[in-house]
Amino acid sequence: GENVEQHPSTLSVQEGDSAVIKCTYSDSASNYFPWYKQELGKGPQLIIDIRSNVGEKKDQRIAVTLNKTAKHFSLHITETQPEDSAVYFCAAYNNNDMRFGAGTRLTVKP
Amino acid sequence: DSGVTQTPKHLITATGQRVTLRCSPRSGDLSVYWYQQSLDQGLQFLIQYYNGEERAKGNILERFSAQQFPDLHSELNLSSLELGDSALYFCASSPGGLAEAFFGQGTRLTVV
Numbered sequence: 001g002e003n004v005e006q007h008p009s010t011l012s013v014q015e016g017d018s019a020v021i022k023c024t025y026s027d028s029a030s031n032y033f034p035w036y037k038q039e040l041g042k043g044p045q046l047i048i049d050i051r052s053n054v055g056e057k058k059d060q061r062i063a064v065t066l067n068k069t070a071k072h073f074s075l076h077i078t079e080t081q082p083e084d085s086a087v088y089f090c091a092a093y094n095n096n097d098m099r100f101g102a103g104t105r106l107t108v109k110p
Numbered sequence: 111d112s113g114v115t116q117t118p119k120h121l122i123t124a125t126g127q128r129v130t131l132r133c134s135p136r137s138g139d140l141s142v143y144w145y146q147q148s149l150d151q152g153l154q155f156l157i158q159y160y161n162g163e164e165r166a167k168g169n170i171l172e173r174f175s176a177q178q179f180p181d182l183h184s185e186l187n188l189s190s191l192e193l194g195d196s197a198l199y200f201c202a203s204s205p206g207g208l209a210e211a212f213f214g215q216g217t218r219l220t221v222v
Contacts, residue, residue, distance in 0.1 A: 001168075034210055043112065043200055043213035044153070089153060097166040098143065098211060102152035 002027040004092050006101025014109050019080050021104045023090035024072040032093035033066060033073045037086045038103075044089055048075070080108045113137065114203050116214035124222055128189040131217045135182055135203030141165070142184040143211060144176055147198040159184055160206055191221045 003026040013019050023033075031052040036044035050057045050064045050073065057064050061080075066073040077084055085108045090101040113136035123129055135142050144156040155168030159178035170176075173191075178184040188195060198218050202211040 032209075036213070043114075043215045044202075045112070046210045046212065049210055095166075097155075097158065099155055099168075100145075100153040 002030055002092050002094055002097060002099040004090060004099050004101045006090050006104060008104060009102065010105045010107070012107045012109065013080055015080060015082060017080055019077045019084070019106055019108075021075045021088055021090070021106070022072060023074070023092075023101050024070075025092040025099075026071065027092070027094050028068075028071060030092040030094040033064070034091050034093070034098075035062075035064060035075050036089045036091065036100075038089065039086045047088075077106075080106075082108050082110050084108050112212040112214065114201060114212050114214035116199075116201050116217050118217060119215065120218050120220075122220045122222060123191060125191055125193060127191050127221075128187065129191065129219065131186040131188070131199050131201075131219070133184045133186070133201030133203075133214060135184070135201075136212055139203035139205050139212075140182065141204045141206040141211075142178055142182070143202040143204075144170075144184070144186050145200040145202065147200060147216070149197070151197075153200065156186070188219070193221050195219065196221045 006023045034049035038044040063076040087103045115134040140161045143158045145153040156170040158166040176186045198216045200216045202213045204211040
């Protein structure tokens with residue numbers, strides 16, 4: 001089955017700096033890659049996603065890039081704000097099976 | 111509000127007991143996923159149902175079972191509970207196919 005690895009496990013940045021979280025996946029048939037943000041005491045919330053026919057997608061301060069050849073994808077957050085502090089999960093989806101990375105705890109220091 | 115409803119929000123029970131967690135997916139969503147999240151851990155995929163049928167199975171223990179009913183709600187049954195089963199259990203739903211999944215708020219299970 002699919003195996004998703006996510007790095008780093010923790011990330012601390014200063015407000016206004018950029019943050020980058022990287023994931024790799026094992027199954028080349030995976031074709032949909034969502035990113036979720038989980039705040040304390042809440043369920044994960046979809047923040048951005050990318051499909052396999054696209055290399056990059058941007059939504060305001062958030063962007064995701066996908067390299068299908070290398071089987072990795074990344075989340076980029078620019079101009080970070082304290083409210084961006086949360087745990088972020090990447091996922092890879094293949095044939096109705098969605099597997100998650102282990103998560104990255106992002107802390108944005110004011 | 112994601113539109114996915116999980117009940118109960120909190121559950122405290124003793125070892126050896128059996129509990130049932132319930133999930134109502136978003137209106138129109140055919141696919142339901144169950145995940146377990148232990149303290150400071152990632153999301154462990156347990157099982158997925160699509161339109162009433164089991165579609166994929168992850169790291170689900172034999173003591174655990176699930177089903178999806180004709181009205182598309184799903185239940186996760188956990189039996190012979192152990193202390194290590196204490197965790198957050200999330201349900202997510204999607205229309206099926208290549209589409210984003212939306213998560214419920216989770217059920218926090220504490221086994222004492």
